[in-house]
Amino acid sequence: MANSYTTDRSDDEIRSNTDAPEVVVHRLPLYVRVLAQLDVTGAEMVSSEQLGTQLQMTPAQIRKDLSYFGRFGKQGRGYNVKRLSQELRSILGLNRQWNAGLVGVGRLGRAIIAYPGFRPEGFHMVAAFDEDPSVVGSSVGGIDVRPIAQIKETVAELGIHIGIVAVPAPNAQSVCDALVESGIKAILNYAPVAPQVPLEVKVRGVDPVLALQSMTYFLKS
């Protein structure tokens, strides 16, 4: 199974983490992000109090979150910025390259290919797929566009771990089905739908319209 450094307990530096709540896992990348910023400014140590101020959350929550994974701080001093950053990156699996395949090379898909934020974080776009024969075979941002029918073989061939869906809403479900069928276990979904996938497949949505639509509730004074 998964985490199998199940030596005995109590004094482990890194603790078995099968029981870290999912909300906590979602916050870890936030911590990684501010730690990187702190590191750039030259800070050596940081307290949960300072992190809490930066992130607008309580120091207790930060300490509790970190405590699910290990004991990374020193009483009276706080956390070593570089060390904590490195530990969290290791926990999240960020110390390696992850290959992503993009489905949908329209306007949105091209913007995603051009987005410079993925590669420095280790996410490499290694393939692109589209159903439009006039796009298939061309190269977009240095990536060859293949037909959607070749998803399965390409995922195997190139070792793709993550599917990125940028097709129109009506096509999103069948694209997700194809990705799941090819063995993909993580999907980043830009389409404005909630695709149905097996329990073991993680889907995270990126939808600015949803974000706006919940803020208007509070604006509506």
Add this chain to the structure above:
Amino acid sequence: MANSYTTDRSDDEIRSNTDAPEVVVHRLPLYVRVLAQLDVTGAEMVSSEQLGTQLQMTPAQIRKDLSYFGRFGKQGRGYNVKRLSQELRSILGLNRQWNAGLVGVGRLGRAIIAYPGFRPEGFHMVAAFDEDPSVVGSSVGGIDVRPIAQIKETVAELGIHIGIVAVPAPNAQSVCDALVESGIKAILNYAPVAPQVPLEVKVRGVDPVLALQSMTYFLKS
């Protein structure tokens, strides 16, 4: 509690909603989205069971969520798709136009201006701002680009409700400060930072990298 005596106004069709949890508000746009899809397919009625299947959540949660705002269903029949959609849109304040101002007209900002998903949902981009003098004064996607120093007067002049931040990380905090200073109460933040804003200002982030970075935790087998 009080279900025996009808001492006070517990029979309102639309109930006072000051106490709806924020997580519930965040889910309402999801309901609106599937209801719109159901409506297109011609469905008249829908049960919480069916909605739950679509959204991969429990029927009980959907019923409970809706119950914070009113009693929209009919026992034995479910919810009228058009009616429920309309009620939720009204609760969220989606039956009107909201004006947005974009800060940062670089690659990302241009993609946001070109994104066709906002306008059909009532979100109108009415202004754009940048600090680069070679961009200020030009027109991008039909929107005139103004200097950042003019945010405050433009927000007042054009009635801007929402700020959209698409500047590089190091500039995001000062841009958010300027938006807050101009009276903006809702910010959609594309920059990879957690800006600090007063409690009464809502910020929602759009960051595909954060989404990927939490999924790798689960991939990391």
Add this chain to the structure above:
DNA sequence: GTTTGTGAAGGATTTCACAGCA
């Protein structure tokens, strides 16, 4: 003096389960 790590308490959210209505 400072700040962590963590049981325990408190609060929030989800699920259960069923009365009541169509």
Add this chain to the structure above:
DNA sequence: TGCTGTGAAATCCTTCACAAAC
């Protein structure tokens, strides 16, 4: 019969508060 609406129970998550460590 089928399904909602909702108190109550169960679960999940956050905050408290303090002993221990530096």
